[in-house]
Amino acid sequence: ExxxxxxxxxxxxxxxxxxxxxxxxxxxxxxxxxxCVGGGWPSVxxxxxxxxxxxxxxxWTLADGIGRNQHGHTVTLRPFMGVMGLPPAEPGDxxxxxxxxxxxxxxxxxxxxxxxxxxPVTVPGALFSVGDGHAAQGDGEVxxxxxxxxxxxxxxxxxxxxxxxxxxxxxETPAGLVTMGLGDTVDD
Numbered sequence: 181e182x183x184x185x186x187x188x189x190x191x192x193x194x195x196x197x198x199x200x201x202x203x204x205x206x207x208x209x210x211x212x213x214x215x216c217v218g219g220g221w222p223s224v225x226x227x228x229x230x231x232x233x234x235x236x237x238x239x240w241t242l243a244d245g246i247g248r249n250q251h252g253h254t255v256t257l258r259p260f261m262g263v264m265g266l267p268p269a270e271p272g273d274x275x276x277x278x279x280x281x282x283x284x285x286x287x288x289x290x291x292x293x294x295x296x297x298x299x300p301v302t303v304p305g306a307l308f309s310v311g312d313g314h315a316a317q318g319d320g321e322v323x324x325x326x327x328x329x330x331x332x333x334x335x336x337x338x339x340x341x342x343x344x345x346x347x348x349x350x351x352e353t354p355a356g357l358v359t360m361g362l363g364d365t366v367d368d
Contacts, residue, residue, distance in 0.1 A: 183276035184263050184285070188309030192338050195306035200341040201266065203297045203308065207335035208259045210315045214240040214247060214329030221324070240327050242315050247327055255316050255327065260291045261334065262312030262326065265349075269302040276311075279360070281348050287326070288351065288358060289317045295353040300346040310334065 195201055219226045220235020240247040240255075247255040265283025268274055279285050283299045291297055299308075313334075317326030351358040 184312040186263060186276065186309040186311035187334075188311075189267070189307035190309070190338075191305040192308060192340060193305070195301045195340045196304055196342075197269065197301055198342075198345060199301040199306075200344040200346050201299045201301050201306045201308060202339040202341050202344075203264060203299065204337040204339070205260075205291060205293050205295045205297070205335075206337055207333050208261060208293055208313075209331060209333040210242050210257065210259045210313060211330035211332050212242055214242055214315045214327040216240070216325045216327045218324075223324070226324075240315065240329070242327075242329060247315055257315045257327075258289060258292055258317075259313070259315050259329075259331070260289060260317075261310050261331075262287045262314050262317075264291070264297055264299075264310050265308070266299055266302050267307050267309075283349050285312065286349065286360060287312075287314075287317065287321055288360065289314075289319070289326075290353040290355055290358050291351055292354065295351050297349060297351045298341070298344065298346060299349050301340075306338075306340075308338070310336065 218236040219231025226232050238249040282302045313331040314326040315329045349360045
């Protein structure tokens with residue numbers, strides 16, 4: 181099995197199934213390097229762009245809010261965490277790959293500093309996990325990755341909301357509300 185490297189699970193005192201966990205994103209600071217991959221496997225997007233053969237790896241130097249790859253291209257950084265979520269209530273091993281109604285691999289580029297993510301609590305203590313650092317990403321990881329990177333610092337603040345029952349995650353971001361209609365289940 182493979183998946184994302186995560187920090188957690190974090191037990192949140194007072195969180196119970198039926199509550200909502202509010203996760204305020206206070207700091208996300210990327211490390212000094214990152215990488216992204218273009219193509220290399222069959223997918224709708226890679227086939228459309230002719231990238232199903234050998235993939236291309238871009239290495240990035242990250243500093244002062246700018247990423248620069250080995251070809252001299254630059255990107256403005258908007259760091260965020262790709263995986264933020266709670267486990268399903270069902271016991272067992274659960275992949276980190278799919279997004280779920282309780283969060284997970286959301287890859288939502290709007291979840292930057294100043295955002296608050298709201299997740300339905302599924303188990304006592306919430307058991308929140310976070311990982312999959314991104315320095316920047318377009319609208320989805322259409323070729324397979326964002327600029328994947330380590331994080332030097334991530335600070336989150338948790339609040340338990342018994343007054344806000346949810347069936348799917350949503351977020352308040354500096355750009356506005358983001359809804360994530362993920363349905364009730366996702367197969368592993």
